[in-house]
Amino acid sequence: xxxxxxxxxxxxxxxxxxxxxxxxxxxxxxxxxxxxxxxxxxxxxxxxxxxxxxxxxxxxxxxxxxxxxxxxxxxxxxxxxxxxxxxxxxxxxxxxxxxxxxxxxxxxxxxxxxxxxxxxxxxxxxxxxxxxxxxxxxxxxxxxxxxxxxxxxxxxxxxxxxxxxxxxxxxxxxxxxxxxxxxxxxxxx
Amino acid sequence: xxxxxxxxxxxxxxxxxxxxxxxxxxxxxxxxxxxxxxxxxxxxxxxxxxxxxxxxxxxxxxxxxxxxxxxxxxxxxxxxxxxxxxxxxxxxxxxxxx
Numbered sequence: 001x002x003x004x005x006x007x008x009x010x011x012x013x014x015x016x017x018x019x020x021x022x023x024x025x026x027x028x029x030x031x032x033x034x035x036x037x038x039x040x041x042x043x044x045x046x047x048x049x050x051x052x053x054x055x056x057x058x059x060x061x062x063x064x065x066x067x068x069x070x071x072x073x074x075x076x077x078x079x080x081x082x083x084x085x086x087x088x089x090x091x092x093x094x095x096x097x098x099x100x101x102x103x104x105x106x107x108x109x110x111x112x113x114x115x116x117x118x119x120x121x122x123x124x125x126x127x128x129x130x131x132x133x134x135x136x137x138x139x140x141x142x143x144x145x146x147x148x149x150x151x152x153x154x155x156x157x158x159x160x161x162x163x164x165x166x167x168x169x170x171x172x173x174x175x176x177x178x179x180x181x182x183x184x185x186x187x188x189x
Numbered sequence: 190x191x192x193x194x195x196x197x198x199x200x201x202x203x204x205x206x207x208x209x210x211x212x213x214x215x216x217x218x219x220x221x222x223x224x225x226x227x228x229x230x231x232x233x234x235x236x237x238x239x240x241x242x243x244x245x246x247x248x249x250x251x252x253x254x255x256x257x258x259x260x261x262x263x264x265x266x267x268x269x270x271x272x273x274x275x276x277x278x279x280x281x282x283x284x285x286x287x
Contacts, residue, residue: 093224104230105228105229105230106228106229106230106231106232106233107226107227107228108226108227108229108232108233108234108235109224109225109226110224110225110226110235110237111222111223111224111225112222112223112225112237113221113222113223114208114221114222114223115218115221119207119208119210120205120206120207120208120240120243120244121205121206121223121225121237121243122203122204122205122206122237122238122239122240122242122243122244122246122247123203123204123206123225123235123236123237123238123243124201124202124203124204124235124236124238124243124246125201125202125227125233125234125235125236126200126201126202126234127197127198127199127200127202127233128199129199130196130197130198130199131196131197131198131199131229131230131231136229136230137228137229137230138197138227138228138229138230139226139227139228139229140204140206140225140226140227140228141224141225141226141227141228142206142208142223142224142225142226143223143224143226144208144214144220144221144222144223144224145219145220145222145223145224146217146219146220146222147217147219147220151217151219155216155217160213160216162213162216162220163211163213164211165208165209165210165211165213165214165220166208166209166211167206167207167208167209168205168206168207168208168209169204169205169206169207170204170205170207170247170250171202171203171204172202172203172204172246172247172249172250173197173198173200173201173202174200174201174202174203174246175253178245178246178249179249179253180203180246180247180249180250180253181250181253181254181257182250182251182253182254183197183202
């Protein structure tokens with residue numbers, strides 16, 4: 001699943017609805033006219049409303065061979081292809097879950113502003129029972145929010161293309177008074 | 190961060206999120222607004238910690254790890270071509286709890 005930038009659900013002209021969740025159906029990478037192309041196939045859960053830029057349904061970039069290979073169709077069914085670069089500029093979060101029982105899980109989110117000196121953010125939480133990660137998934141995520149879509153478009157028109165930053169995350173457990181031990185570290189966010 | 194080997198026992202945990210903002214994050218300050226989430230099969234009350242307390246906890250965690258780690262084969266020099274580190278510090282590659 002992925003979520004587009006911006007607040008409120010508006011179509012600002014390129015077919016992508018602001019503040020809206022889409023399904024990521026599949027990813028493709030291939031060579032086209034001596035250039036490496038990376039596409040995502042997304043679905044608007046409304047069943048209509050699609051990206052209208054490069055590699056959209058009516059884009060002249062499609063060849064007959066590629067249409068067949070990627071199961072292209074020119075229907076307003078909410079399913080569309082979008083270049084990876086355009087995706088990065090319009091979507092602020094991408095997540096995947098392979099659990100067969102998603103109803104049992106919860107997701108807590110909090111938004112922090114890491115401008116200036118207070119760059120790192122620290123959190124604590126308490127578990128009252130043993131938590132068996134081999135059976136129950138547990139995740140900590142960090143993602144940049146970015147500016148509203150209107151600003152994205154201005155940045156893009158000035159030649160700026162967003163690339164996400166990396167994150168370090170360290171999880172530690174309290175073992176005695178003021179003494180912690182590392183449970184896991186990760187680089188990449 | 191998904192861990193398939195650990196069992197989180199009852200207790201108190203702290204975690205640090207440290208962004209390595211790239212140059213493009215300077216294009217707009219809104220890129221430094223970070224959504225931090227915890228995904229779990231039970232409700233977890235997440236509390237923001239003051240920077241000083243959080244840093245003390247993380248420093249303690251690394252000290253504990255360094256004190257317990259006696260297998261120097263698991264310690265590896267940072268890439269010396271990395272100017273910020275050179276030969277000045279080591280990292281523990283395998284952080285599996287002992």
